[in-house]
Amino acid sequence: MNYLKKYWYLVVIVVIGAGVMITATTRHKPRYPQQAQPPVAENPQATDIPATTIVSESGVIPTNATVVFKENTGDKTMTAVYLKDNIDGREIYFATLPNIRKSYHPAEYHNGHIYILLRTGGDSGYETDPDWTDELWRYDVYGKREKIFSARGLDFRVSDDESLIAVKANENYFILNSNGVTLKSFQKNEIVISSENYDALQFNFLSWAPNIIWLNVTFGPSLVGLTKINTVTFSVMKYDLLGKIYNGPDYSLNVANEKLAVSSYPAIFDVDSAQEFEQSKKNVDLIIYDLNTQKQTRITSSRAKKFEPKWTNEMTLEYNDPISEGRLTYRFQ
Numbered sequence: 001m002n003y004l005k006k007y008w009y010l011v012v013i014v015v016i017g018a019g020v021m022i023t024a025t026t027r028h029k030p031r032y033p034q035q036a037q038p039p040v041a042e043n044p045q046a047t048d049i050p051a052t053t054i055v056s057e058s059g060v061i062p063t064n065a066t067v068v069f070k071e072n073t074g075d076k077t078m079t080a081v082y083l084k085d086n087i088d089g090r091e092i093y094f095a096t097l098p099n100i101r102k103s104y105h106p107a108e109y110h111n112g113h114i115y116i117l118l119r120t121g122g123d124s125g126y127e128t129d130p131d132w133t134d135e136l137w138r139y140d141v142y143g144k145r146e147k148i149f150s151a152r153g154l155d156f157r158v159s160d161d162e163s164l165i166a167v168k169a170n171e172n173y174f175i176l177n178s179n180g181v182t183l184k185s186f187q188k189n190e191i192v193i194s195s196e197n198y199d200a201l202q203f204n205f206l207s208w209a210p211n212i213i214w215l216n217v218t219f220g221p222s223l224v225g226l227t228k229i230n231t232v233t234f235s236v237m238k239y240d241l242l243g244k245i246y247n248g249p250d251y252s253l254n255v256a257n258e259k260l261a262v263s264s265y266p267a268i269f270d271v272d273s274a275q276e277f278e279q280s281k282k283n284v285d286l287i288i289y290d291l292n293t294q295k296q297t298r299i300t301s302s303r304a305k306k307f308e309p310k311w312t313n314e315m316t317l318e319y320n321d322p323i324s325e326g327r328l329t330y331r332f333q
Helices: 002-027 271-280
Strands: 065-071 078-085 091-098 107-110 113-119 134-140 145-151 155-158 164-169 172-177 182-187 201-209 212-219 222-230 236-240 251-254 259-263 283-290 296-303 316-320 327-331
Touching: 065 107, 078 113, 091 113, 107 155, 113 155, 134 164, 145 164, 145 172, 155 201, 164 201, 201 222, 296 316, 296 327
Parallel strands: none
Antiparallel strands: 065 078, 078 091, 107 113, 113 134, 134 145, 155 164, 164 172, 172 182, 201 212, 212 222, 222 236, 251 259, 259 283, 283 296, 316 327
16 A cells, blocks of 8 residues: 555656646747758758748847858859848848849848849850740748749849839839839830930939939940939939030939039049059049039049049038048038
């Protein structure tokens, strides 16, 4: 009888102990799922979509991040995609995808969505596949994916609130809504200025502004015009800059006050030409040009030095000091 009592006491103690262990394990279970983030030196397993929800250590999806690619040494057709948090610098593994077109603006990140360009056969697919195409896909951090647009030679930009997507393809320009539905399309002649070199003129995305898309019109690397598209009315305003200002590559547009900072630094195509121009000590002027009044304001000049102007706010321009290695500012009144 005493033996049976001792037996049952032992069983009760074991059961209670097991319950305590289960409770402790549950209490310390991570609140957020573990992210798939292999060491950089390793090759993540190929997959179309993320295996888990992407979260930072605090459980917050990055709001300000850059898309980073890492080559897969085991399979050159695959590329590991990471999100680099622009605040703390932490890189979070997203997925390993095939056929990413990595040349020239291949991806953007907005509010938990990655917009990424895929090309049949990857970057060089146009050389190996006669039926190649580019595709713009949107992935979210929970694994959902959606094809937005497809065309050859595709370039895109997404507005900060993701309400609009601007796409250039086949010398046409498209404004899409967030679902990829075309709201308006434009042909090249509706966007670029008239010029005897019309066939050689190119247009590309320059900047978003409230209810506005700005495009630059270039002849080679030189700026020859600007185009403003209203995203509400879809009206188009062209600014022909040929013969009115310096038509070089050294410029910056202030979309708030519609003023253009531009210098007379010429387009240079190779190192030898750059050194030759620097040794020439030729005068380079920096001006501000008002697109609406066509008024020019001279800021300063240098001796064969590039200014690399940049607007820091609506009225302040930053540029290279013409006589030192620093930067100067000009407050436009």
